[in-house]
Amino acid sequence: MNKTLKISLIFFVLIFISSCQTSEIEQPEQTLGLFYPDYVSKPVYGFEKNKLTHDGIQLGRMLFYDPILSSDSTISCGSCHAQAHAFADHNMKLSIGVNNRMGLRNSPPIFNLAWHPNFMWDGGVNHIEIMPLAPLTNHLEMNESIVNILLKLNRSQTYKSKFLQVFKKDSIDDQMMYYALTQFMGSITSFESKYDHVKQGKVAFSSSENRGYTLFKTHCNSCHQEPLFTNFSFRNNGLDSVFKDLGRALITLNHSDEGLFKVPSLRNVALTYPYMHDGRFRTLEEVINHYTSGIKHSKTLDTSFFENPIQLNPN
Ligand code: HEC
Numbered sequence: 001m002n003k004t005l006k007i008s009l010i011f012f013v014l015i016f017i018s019s020c021q022t023s024e025i026e027q028p029e030q031t032l033g034l035f036y037p038d039y040v041s042k043p044v045y046g047f048e049k050n051k052l053t054h055d056g057i058q059l060g061r062m063l064f065y066d067p068i069l070s071s072d073s074t075i076s077c078g079s080c081h082a083q084a085h086a087f088a089d090h091n092m093k094l095s096i097g098v099n100n101r102m103g104l105r106n107s108p109p110i111f112n113l114a115w116h117p118n119f120m121w122d123g124g125v126n127h128i129e130i131m132p133l134a135p136l137t138n139h140l141e142m143n144e145s146i147v148n149i150l151l152k153l154n155r156s157q158t159y160k161s162k163f164l165q166v167f168k169k170d171s172i173d174d175q176m177m178y179y180a181l182t183q184f185m186g187s188i189t190s191f192e193s194k195y196d197h198v199k200q201g202k203v204a205f206s207s208s209e210n211r212g213y214t215l216f217k218t219h220c221n222s223c224h225q226e227p228l229f230t231n232f233s234f235r236n237n238g239l240d241s242v243f244k245d246l247g248r249a250l251i252t253l254n255h256s257d258e259g260l261f262k263v264p265s266l267r268n269v270a271l272t273y274p275y276m277h278d279g280r281f282r283t284l285e286e287v288i289n290h291y292t293s294g295i296k297h298s299k300t301l302d303t304s305f306f307e308n309p310i311q312l313n314p315n
């Protein structure tokens with residue numbers, strides 16, 4: 001593939017960069033809505049029971065950045081999910097948890113989570129509210145028990161009064177902690193990219209971006225479906241012919257799911273390097289080279305890659 005073409009595609013991919021922002025902050029106590037543009041479908045998580053408030057989001061944010069949630073008070077959620085990287089890890093292939101323990105997969109970014117029907121690269125968690133349970137208790141990550149975390153939180157006057165303010169209860173329980181974390185994580189959205197501004201008629205793509213967009217719709221959109229740039233399905237995009245990580249099959253135990261991983265969103269993709277479930281590619285150029293000349297065959301390779309291999313001519 002020649003340079004112009006690569007540049008067009010990379011250009012298009014780059015324009016997904018957008019600011020991560022939490023929902024508009026208004027009056028404390030007042031219930032907030034999740035803002036999203038009209039070309040985006042309704043989120044699967046609607047905050048009906050867990051009312052989104054300014055204080056609730058702030059409390060969730062405080063928990064997210066607090067290392068006391070880990071067994072040795074060294075690791076917070078923010079250690080592996082950095083805002084400057086759209087809440088993916090800081091340029092780390094794999095993430096490091098307590099006692100310098102090396103994790104098994106690349107940290108995904110955090111935004112538009114209210115639209116995710118399931119979580120993790122293999123879809124092993126199916127509800128946003130219980131999502132924190134996995135990293136909190138995983139021995140490679142925060143390695144703490146929920147009982148201990150609640151003891152620590154209940155010992156803190158600051159947390160007691162903040163939880164009281166948000167949930168009107170004296171004693172902090174696990175549900176309240178999950179609700180608060182969900183308010184923070186679930187209210188982080190990405191709808192201010194150039195793509196969004198083009199959709200809203202505020203600006204136009206350059207001709208190079210337009211060529212990239214057309215190529216994208218032809219070759220990538222079947223999985224990285226706009227406007228969220230993922231259809232949340234599980235696919236094998238040809239990274240390996242022998243799988244070190246069985247992916248989706250670890251959850252379903254079906255052979256036909258071996259080597260399938262959740263399609264990641266390509267919003268903010270310029271910030272979320274390195275790429276893929278194991279962080280094997282450093283740059284977007286390496287990713288494009290994979291799709292044009294690196295696809296590995298296996299029983300579960302997505303049919304689209306041999307029915308319709310991605311061939312890009314120099315232009
Ligand atoms: C030691 C690093 C580390 C810490 C600490 C950590 N995470 Fe993660 N997080 C990861 C990794 C790695 C994955 C992907 C795991 C997988 O797919 O098996 C992940 C996945 C996620 C996902 C799923 C995203 C998606 O697109 O499916 C969410 C949400 C999340 N973490 C939130 C949190 C929260 C909340 C905390 C704190 C309670 C936290 N994480 C702490 C590394 C970490």
Ligand code: HEC
Pocket residue numbers: 216219220221222223224234235236237239260261262263264265266269272274275276277278284287288291302304310
């Ligand atoms: C058949 C579905 C499918 C098609 C078509 C597809 N992808 Fe992917 N893509 C995936 C899956 C699945 C992953 C995650 C694979 C993994 O980590 O094991 C992925 C990962 C990526 C990543 C890494 C994102 C990250 O955060 O790690 C990028 C970038 C990407 N694809 C770009 C593209 C581009 C550009 C095209 C078109 C040229 C394309 N994809 C076509 C399924 C697809």
